[in-house]
Amino acid sequence: MGTFSGRKRQVPVPEQEQIARYSFLIDKLPSAVIEKAHAAAFTELSADQREVVFRRLRPLLSGGDGEASVPEPDALASIVRAAGPRDAVISTGVAGVIASEFIRSAPVVAYFAVGAGSVTIDEQPPWVSELVDHDAAPIDGGTVNHRKGVNSGHWF
Helix, strand or coil: CCCCCCCCCCCCCCHHHHHHHHHHHHHHCCHHHHHHHHHHHHHHCCHHHHHHHHHHHHHHCCCCCCCCCCCCHHHHHHHHHHHCHHHHHHCCCCHHHHHHHHHCCHHHHHHHHCCHHHHHHHHCCHHHHHHCCCCCCCCCCCCCCCCCCCCCCCCC
16 A cells, blocks of 8 residues: 655635635634734735735724834734724735735644644644644554553553
């Protein structure tokens, strides 16, 4: 029996699916990870794209916070957090790009690869496991060090 090595072939994901995945992660991730992932996503945007995002987010800002020309990615991430991530990103006009970069960002991958999310990785949708290159099937199928018929709650 042969073994498979290497990453699975990446299939392009439609924009609506990217946005749905983004929305799923907004509901699952801690706010600190969300803000870091937004900053990472905005870093990947061009200055022109960041300007478009900022212009579209400006009406969502309270007070006179909208005077900067093109905010840095961290500032945009704070604006999105204050405005409400899902609605703010959808209103930008480049939601698919932001969603795609957000999903693949280092903070999101780290959360599921080695952070708190790694504990529940087997309960996540398959695309999350693929994102962190995790194979949910245990090598031994859960049979090593287990005696049949014994369920004492201890490892043998």
